[in-house]
Amino acid sequence: MTDRERFEVEALGHVIGGRTEPTDDHWGGTRAVIRLDGTRFTPDATKGLDDFSHLEIVFRFHLTDPTDLNLGARRPRDNPDWPEVGIFGHRNMRRLNWLGVSRCRLLEVDGLDLHVEDLDAVHGTPVLDVKPWFAEMGPRGEQRQAGWTTTMLADYFAPTRER
Template sequence: MQAFEITPIGTVTNTRTDIQHTDNWGAVRSTITIDERFGDACLQGLDVFSHAEILFLFDRFPADGDFRTPRPYRGDPTLPPVGIFAGRAPHRPNHIGVTCCRIDSIHGRELTVIGLDAVDGTPVIDVKPTIAEFIPTDPTQPEWVTAMMSNYFKP
Protein backbone atom coordinates (compact mmCIF):
# COMPACT_ATOMS: atom_id res chain seq x y z
CA MET A 1 0.00 0.00 0.00
CA GLN A 2 1.13 3.49 -0.79
CA ALA A 3 1.22 5.84 2.19
CA PHE A 4 0.15 9.44 1.81
CA GLU A 5 0.23 12.60 3.83
CA ILE A 6 -2.68 14.96 4.43
CA THR A 7 -2.12 18.53 5.48
CA PRO A 8 -5.10 20.23 7.14
CA ILE A 9 -6.58 23.22 5.33
CA GLY A 10 -8.22 24.73 8.39
CA THR A 11 -9.46 24.28 11.94
CA VAL A 12 -12.86 23.98 13.63
CA THR A 13 -13.86 26.40 16.37
CA ASN A 14 -16.99 25.66 18.41
CA THR A 15 -18.14 24.98 21.97
CA ARG A 16 -18.03 21.17 21.83
CA THR A 17 -15.05 19.48 23.50
CA ASP A 18 -16.36 15.99 24.35
CA ILE A 19 -14.89 13.49 21.85
CA GLN A 20 -17.07 10.65 23.09
CA HIS A 21 -20.17 9.51 21.24
CA THR A 22 -22.49 12.43 21.82
CA ASP A 23 -25.77 13.41 20.25
CA ASN A 24 -27.50 16.72 19.64
CA TRP A 25 -25.17 18.11 16.97
CA GLY A 26 -28.00 19.73 15.01
CA ALA A 27 -27.68 23.20 16.57
CA VAL A 28 -23.90 23.21 16.90
CA ARG A 29 -22.49 26.27 15.16
CA SER A 30 -18.90 25.79 14.03
CA THR A 31 -16.57 28.21 12.33
CA ILE A 32 -13.93 26.72 10.09
CA THR A 33 -11.01 29.06 9.61
CA ILE A 34 -9.22 28.22 6.38
CA ASP A 35 -5.44 28.58 6.41
CA GLU A 36 -4.15 31.85 4.98
CA ARG A 37 -2.10 30.00 2.35
CA PHE A 38 -5.36 29.64 0.35
CA GLY A 39 -6.02 33.39 0.23
CA ASP A 40 -9.01 35.47 1.24
CA ALA A 41 -11.09 34.43 -1.81
CA CYS A 42 -10.79 30.67 -1.24
CA LEU A 43 -14.47 30.36 -0.27
CA GLN A 44 -15.77 32.63 -3.03
CA GLY A 45 -18.80 31.06 -4.74
CA LEU A 46 -19.57 28.69 -1.87
CA ASP A 47 -22.12 31.18 -0.49
CA VAL A 48 -24.67 30.26 -3.18
CA PHE A 49 -24.83 26.67 -1.87
CA SER A 50 -27.02 25.76 1.08
CA HIS A 51 -24.77 22.96 2.34
CA ALA A 52 -21.15 21.87 2.33
CA GLU A 53 -19.45 18.57 2.99
CA ILE A 54 -16.72 18.96 5.57
CA LEU A 55 -13.94 16.37 5.69
CA PHE A 56 -11.99 16.35 8.91
CA LEU A 57 -9.60 14.29 11.00
CA PHE A 58 -10.51 12.41 14.14
CA ASP A 59 -7.16 13.52 15.53
CA ARG A 60 -7.80 12.62 19.18
CA PHE A 61 -8.31 8.89 18.75
CA PRO A 62 -5.56 6.26 19.00
CA ALA A 63 -3.90 5.36 15.70
CA ASP A 64 -3.72 1.66 16.47
CA GLY A 65 -6.39 -0.99 16.48
CA ASP A 66 -7.61 -4.23 15.05
CA PHE A 67 -10.29 -3.47 12.50
CA ARG A 68 -10.85 -7.09 11.41
CA THR A 69 -13.51 -8.05 13.94
CA PRO A 70 -17.05 -6.68 13.54
CA ARG A 71 -18.22 -4.86 16.67
CA PRO A 72 -21.60 -3.59 17.88
CA TYR A 73 -22.16 -0.02 16.73
CA ARG A 74 -21.08 2.52 19.35
CA GLY A 75 -20.22 -0.42 21.60
CA ASP A 76 -23.93 -0.99 22.25
CA PRO A 77 -24.43 -4.75 22.74
CA THR A 78 -28.09 -4.43 21.69
CA LEU A 79 -27.00 -3.43 18.18
CA PRO A 80 -25.71 -5.87 15.58
CA PRO A 81 -21.97 -6.17 14.99
CA VAL A 82 -20.76 -4.37 11.88
CA GLY A 83 -17.44 -4.28 10.06
CA ILE A 84 -15.33 -1.15 10.17
CA PHE A 85 -16.60 0.10 6.80
CA ALA A 86 -20.29 -0.39 7.67
CA GLY A 87 -20.18 2.31 10.33
CA ARG A 88 -19.16 5.92 10.81
CA ALA A 89 -17.33 5.61 14.12
CA PRO A 90 -14.38 7.96 14.73
CA HIS A 91 -11.98 5.09 15.42
CA ARG A 92 -11.11 4.37 11.77
CA PRO A 93 -8.08 3.20 9.81
CA ASN A 94 -7.41 6.71 8.44
CA HIS A 95 -9.34 8.75 11.02
CA ILE A 96 -11.28 10.69 8.36
CA GLY A 97 -14.74 12.03 9.15
CA VAL A 98 -17.24 13.65 6.80
CA THR A 99 -20.43 15.57 7.55
CA CYS A 100 -22.87 17.43 5.33
CA CYS A 101 -23.59 20.76 7.06
CA ARG A 102 -25.83 23.74 6.46
CA ILE A 103 -23.85 26.84 5.53
CA ASP A 104 -24.66 29.70 7.90
CA SER A 105 -22.24 32.39 6.72
CA ILE A 106 -18.98 33.09 4.98
CA HIS A 107 -16.63 35.95 5.83
CA GLY A 108 -13.29 35.89 4.07
CA ARG A 109 -11.59 32.65 5.10
CA GLU A 110 -14.19 31.88 7.79
CA LEU A 111 -16.95 29.42 6.98
CA THR A 112 -19.64 29.03 9.64
CA VAL A 113 -21.74 25.88 9.42
CA ILE A 114 -24.52 24.29 11.45
CA GLY A 115 -24.48 20.61 12.40
CA LEU A 116 -20.80 19.73 12.08
CA ASP A 117 -20.09 16.82 14.42
CA ALA A 118 -16.46 17.73 15.08
CA VAL A 119 -15.12 19.15 18.31
CA ASP A 120 -13.28 22.41 18.90
CA GLY A 121 -9.78 22.35 17.42
CA THR A 122 -10.47 19.56 14.91
CA PRO A 123 -8.30 19.76 11.77
CA VAL A 124 -10.30 20.16 8.53
CA ILE A 125 -8.86 18.48 5.45
CA ASP A 126 -11.33 19.58 2.76
CA VAL A 127 -14.55 21.50 2.10
CA LYS A 128 -16.80 20.64 -0.83
CA PRO A 129 -20.14 22.11 -1.88
CA THR A 130 -23.05 19.70 -1.55
CA ILE A 131 -24.38 19.14 -5.05
CA ALA A 132 -27.85 17.60 -5.37
CA GLU A 133 -26.85 15.30 -8.21
CA PHE A 134 -24.34 13.57 -5.91
CA ILE A 135 -27.02 12.70 -3.34
CA PRO A 136 -28.86 9.43 -3.96
CA THR A 137 -32.62 9.90 -4.12
CA ASP A 138 -33.47 6.62 -2.44
CA PRO A 139 -30.82 5.59 0.09
CA THR A 140 -31.69 2.68 2.35
CA GLN A 141 -30.41 1.72 5.78
CA PRO A 142 -31.35 -0.69 8.56
CA GLU A 143 -34.09 0.47 10.93
CA TRP A 144 -31.73 0.19 13.91
CA VAL A 145 -29.54 2.90 12.33
CA THR A 146 -32.55 5.22 11.97
CA ALA A 147 -33.48 4.63 15.62
CA MET A 148 -29.92 5.06 16.87
CA MET A 149 -29.42 8.30 14.93
CA SER A 150 -32.77 9.83 15.95
CA ASN A 151 -31.13 12.27 18.39
CA TYR A 152 -27.78 12.71 16.68
CA PHE A 153 -28.61 15.92 14.80
CA LYS A 154 -31.33 17.21 17.11
CA PRO A 155 -30.64 20.69 18.50
Protein backbone atom coordinates in the same frame (compact mmCIF):
# COMPACT_ATOMS: atom_id res chain seq x y z
CA MET B 1 -0.31 -0.80 -6.79
CA THR B 2 1.19 -1.96 -3.53
CA ASP B 3 -0.77 -3.63 -0.76
CA ARG B 4 -0.41 -0.55 1.42
CA GLU B 5 -0.22 2.85 -0.17
CA ARG B 6 0.44 5.91 1.94
CA PHE B 7 -0.63 9.42 1.13
CA GLU B 8 0.29 12.61 2.86
CA VAL B 9 -2.46 15.16 3.39
CA GLU B 10 -2.30 18.59 4.95
CA ALA B 11 -4.96 20.34 6.95
CA LEU B 12 -6.31 23.32 5.06
CA GLY B 13 -7.90 24.72 8.19
CA HIS B 14 -9.33 23.87 11.59
CA VAL B 15 -12.65 23.88 13.37
CA ILE B 16 -12.89 26.79 15.80
CA GLY B 17 -15.50 26.80 18.55
CA GLY B 18 -18.51 24.56 18.78
CA ARG B 19 -18.20 21.39 20.79
CA THR B 20 -15.03 20.52 22.67
CA GLU B 21 -15.69 16.82 23.21
CA PRO B 22 -16.94 14.26 20.73
CA THR B 23 -20.21 12.70 21.85
CA ASP B 24 -22.64 10.31 20.26
CA ASP B 25 -25.70 12.56 20.00
CA HIS B 26 -27.24 16.02 20.16
CA TRP B 27 -25.20 17.77 17.48
CA GLY B 28 -28.22 19.75 16.25
CA GLY B 29 -27.75 23.49 16.41
CA THR B 30 -24.03 23.22 17.13
CA ARG B 31 -22.34 26.20 15.54
CA ALA B 32 -18.65 26.49 14.73
CA VAL B 33 -16.27 28.18 12.33
CA ILE B 34 -14.07 26.43 9.83
CA ARG B 35 -11.06 28.72 9.69
CA LEU B 36 -9.04 28.19 6.52
CA ASP B 37 -5.27 28.68 6.60
CA GLY B 38 -4.56 32.35 5.83
CA THR B 39 -0.91 31.61 5.04
CA ARG B 40 -1.94 29.55 2.00
CA PHE B 41 -5.33 30.89 0.99
CA THR B 42 -6.74 34.31 0.26
CA PRO B 43 -10.43 35.21 0.44
CA ASP B 44 -10.60 34.41 -3.29
CA ALA B 45 -10.54 30.73 -2.26
CA THR B 46 -14.07 31.08 -0.85
CA LYS B 47 -15.48 33.27 -3.63
CA GLY B 48 -18.94 32.05 -4.64
CA LEU B 49 -19.21 29.63 -1.72
CA ASP B 50 -21.94 31.73 -0.14
CA ASP B 51 -24.25 30.68 -3.00
CA PHE B 52 -24.51 27.25 -1.35
CA SER B 53 -26.62 26.25 1.64
CA HIS B 54 -24.57 23.21 2.67
CA LEU B 55 -20.98 22.01 2.70
CA GLU B 56 -19.42 18.60 2.78
CA ILE B 57 -16.42 18.58 5.11
CA VAL B 58 -13.66 15.99 5.21
CA PHE B 59 -11.77 16.01 8.48
CA ARG B 60 -9.48 13.97 10.70
CA PHE B 61 -10.67 12.48 13.96
CA HIS B 62 -7.70 13.94 15.84
CA LEU B 63 -8.84 12.87 19.32
CA THR B 64 -9.16 9.17 18.49
CA ASP B 65 -7.19 6.75 20.59
CA PRO B 66 -5.13 4.77 18.06
CA THR B 67 -5.35 1.68 20.27
CA ASP B 68 -9.18 1.77 20.04
CA LEU B 69 -9.26 0.27 16.56
CA ASN B 70 -10.98 -2.93 15.52
CA LEU B 71 -10.65 -3.81 11.85
CA GLY B 72 -13.18 -6.60 12.18
CA ALA B 73 -16.78 -6.59 13.35
CA ARG B 74 -18.18 -5.09 16.54
CA ARG B 75 -21.49 -3.84 17.85
CA PRO B 76 -22.33 -0.17 17.14
CA ARG B 77 -21.78 1.91 20.28
CA ASP B 78 -20.99 -1.43 21.97
CA ASN B 79 -24.75 -1.96 22.31
CA PRO B 80 -25.50 -5.67 22.83
CA ASP B 81 -28.95 -5.21 21.23
CA TRP B 82 -27.46 -4.31 17.85
CA PRO B 83 -25.77 -6.73 15.45
CA GLU B 84 -22.05 -6.99 14.92
CA VAL B 85 -21.06 -4.88 11.92
CA GLY B 86 -17.73 -4.73 10.11
CA ILE B 87 -15.56 -1.60 10.20
CA PHE B 88 -16.97 -0.41 6.86
CA GLY B 89 -20.54 -0.62 8.17
CA HIS B 90 -19.80 2.12 10.72
CA ARG B 91 -19.37 5.90 10.31
CA ASN B 92 -17.57 6.61 13.56
CA MET B 93 -14.08 7.67 14.59
CA ARG B 94 -12.71 4.14 15.01
CA ARG B 95 -11.30 4.04 11.50
CA LEU B 96 -7.92 3.10 10.11
CA ASN B 97 -7.21 6.56 8.66
CA TRP B 98 -9.35 8.49 11.18
CA LEU B 99 -11.23 10.31 8.42
CA GLY B 100 -14.67 11.75 8.92
CA VAL B 101 -17.14 13.25 6.46
CA SER B 102 -19.90 15.60 7.56
CA ARG B 103 -22.55 17.59 5.76
CA CYS B 104 -23.35 20.85 7.48
CA ARG B 105 -25.31 24.02 6.87
CA LEU B 106 -23.29 27.03 5.71
CA LEU B 107 -24.49 30.09 7.59
CA GLU B 108 -21.98 32.71 6.47
CA VAL B 109 -18.73 33.17 4.59
CA ASP B 110 -16.50 35.81 6.19
CA GLY B 111 -13.25 35.82 4.25
CA LEU B 112 -11.58 32.56 5.23
CA ASP B 113 -14.00 31.86 8.08
CA LEU B 114 -16.87 29.56 7.19
CA HIS B 115 -19.62 29.78 9.80
CA VAL B 116 -21.45 26.46 9.92
CA GLU B 117 -24.14 24.62 11.86
CA ASP B 118 -24.57 20.89 12.54
CA LEU B 119 -20.93 20.05 11.85
CA ASP B 120 -20.19 17.00 13.97
CA ALA B 121 -16.52 17.80 14.51
CA VAL B 122 -15.05 19.38 17.62
CA HIS B 123 -12.92 22.46 18.29
CA GLY B 124 -9.41 21.96 16.92
CA THR B 125 -10.37 19.34 14.36
CA PRO B 126 -8.10 19.45 11.27
CA VAL B 127 -10.17 20.08 8.14
CA LEU B 128 -8.80 18.28 5.08
CA ASP B 129 -11.28 19.40 2.44
CA VAL B 130 -14.32 21.64 1.96
CA LYS B 131 -16.76 20.93 -0.84
CA PRO B 132 -20.04 22.68 -1.63
CA TRP B 133 -22.99 20.31 -1.54
CA PHE B 134 -24.48 19.73 -4.99
CA ALA B 135 -27.92 18.09 -4.84
CA GLU B 136 -27.04 16.21 -8.03
CA MET B 137 -24.18 14.50 -6.18
CA GLY B 138 -26.49 13.04 -3.54
CA PRO B 139 -27.77 9.49 -3.62
CA ARG B 140 -29.60 8.40 -6.73
CA GLY B 141 -32.28 5.76 -6.71
CA GLU B 142 -33.93 4.10 -3.77
CA GLN B 143 -32.05 4.28 -0.48
CA ARG B 144 -31.91 1.65 2.23
CA GLN B 145 -30.06 1.17 5.49
CA ALA B 146 -29.89 -1.26 8.38
CA GLY B 147 -32.76 -0.84 10.86
CA TRP B 148 -30.48 -0.36 13.88
CA THR B 149 -29.09 2.86 12.36
CA THR B 150 -32.44 4.62 12.58
CA THR B 151 -32.71 3.76 16.27
CA MET B 152 -29.09 4.66 16.99
CA LEU B 153 -29.26 8.03 15.24
CA ALA B 154 -32.68 9.16 16.47
CA ASP B 155 -31.09 11.92 18.58
CA TYR B 156 -27.93 12.49 16.56
CA PHE B 157 -29.03 15.87 15.21
CA ALA B 158 -31.46 16.61 18.02
CA PRO B 159 -30.83 20.03 19.59
CA THR B 160 -27.74 20.31 21.73
CA ARG B 161 -28.46 19.63 25.38
CA GLU B 162 -26.95 21.75 28.11
CA ARG B 163 -24.05 19.97 29.75
